[in-house]
Amino acid sequence: MKRKILIVEDTPAIALVQKHIALKVGYEVDVAETLAQTKILISQNNYFCAVVDFILPDAPNGEAVPCTINAEIPTIVMTGSIDKKTRDTVEKFPIIDYIIKENKQAYQYLEKQLKRLPRNESVKVLVVDDSISTRHYIVSLLLRHKYQVSEAEDGKQALEMLAKSPDISVIITDNEMPNMNGDELCSEIRRLYNNDEKAIIGISGADSSELSTLFLKNGANDYLHKPFNNEEFYCRLSQNVDMLQQIATIKRQANTDYLTDLPNRRYFFEQANNSLKELSLKKVNGALAMIDIDHFKSINDTYGHDAGDQVLKGLAICLKKYFKKYLVARLGGEEFAVYFADETPQEALKRLEGFRYFVENNSQEFSKEKIKLTISIGFSTGPVYQMDTLLKQADQKLYEAKEAGRNQVTS
Ligand SMILES: Nc1nc2c(ncn2[C@@H]2O[C@H](COP(=O)(O)OP(=O)(O)OP(=O)(O)O)[C@@H](O)[C@H]2O)c(=O)[nH]1
Secondary structure, three states: OOEEEEEOOOOOHHHHHHHHHHHHHOEEEEEEEEEEHHHHHHHHHHEHHHEEOOOOOEEEEOOOHHHHHOOOOOEEEEEOOOOOHHHHHHHHHHOOEEEEEOOOOOOHHHHHHHHHHHHHHHOOEEEEEOHHHHHHHHHHOOOOOEEEEEEOOHHHHHHHHHHHHOOEEEEEEEOOOOOOOOOHHHEEEEEEEEOOOOOEEEEEEOHHHHHHHHHHHOOEEEEEEOOHHHHHHHHHHHHHHHHHHHHHHHHHHHHHHOOOOEHHHHHHHHHHHHHHHHHHHOOOOOOEEEEEOHHHHHHHHOOOOOHHHHHHHHHHHHHHOOOOEEEEEEEEEOOEHHHOOOHHHHHHHHHHHHHHHHHHHHHHHHHOOOOOEEEEEEEEOOOOHHHHOOOOOHHHHHHHHHHHOOOOOOO
């Protein structure tokens, strides 16, 4: 279900731009031009967030802001200008942010914020502080921006929680705590987890300029001095979450085949090699199947490259479903592979034969041209703990399957 946003704006041209941005980001949009309309809409709907104009014809002193805030709707305030009186009024309320309309970047910034709010719902943040009041204050700031939050009262508890919830991606930690200081916690987290998995923000009220350096040298990504300004807190936090997400995107792209969305050769080799190393310790055999579309060149030549691409995508979808339990990849061109770590050769071969049969009888569903095709499969297993060797053997078996007339599994 789409998230719903309420735009409160009396200038139609501005409301239109805001609506366009919100629709682009993926929200369902309602627009109110007055405070009276705002109240009616709030009584009838459940809003994920609101963008509220500070001055309205029937709300000249920012009265629409408490209206959405009291209804517990995360609120972004848009103002014409931010004089002292407006800023004081705006800062009285726990809003998400305020944006000055005349600013050139205002609408780009609004788009960023509207994208971040739903994103934050899946970001887990751990707050580590022995002071209950500070912890609760930071938690309230995080909840306002829809982050998922956990709390720990010292470093030891924080490490236990990280072990239990590996998907915590941001740690905000105080420095002066019993048992373990924040900088010590930082270096322990860095010893246990990769830099690109978790961001750490250190916080301290101590008046020592060396503390920020200490935090950063021990692996923190950022540092805030207490008491801090809420806007600075949110900016530093968002930048760190953005950074983690950009790294995750780059990693995903580096490991994924662009056409089929399957893992690529690089990722496949890395994972299978790691698995083979583990299997060698247990003296258990891994197995590898190489799957190749028969006469794929003639499919391209007859139906065109786009139809060929459709066939590759269709086959990839079926491979992913059919071999859900196993590691599947597109090695390149019309060549795919399945790696079996914990399977008997008999069971693996039974599944491969089942897949070959399925493709022979259902491949017309892969493309709108209803192209019929078959696949050949080479299978290799044994006490071989190097991927290169296993791959060479499977490739040889694939060659034999092709030579023997295609559309078969050879082991
Ligand atoms: N549409 C499309 N074609 C590709 C892609 N990558 C490789 N190919 C084509 O795949 C074909 C592979 O052809 P060949 O290696 O000769 O093999 P084949 O025609 O399948 O014959 P056999 O394997 O011997 O049955 C070539 O025509 C490549 O251009 C791709 O991403 N999309």
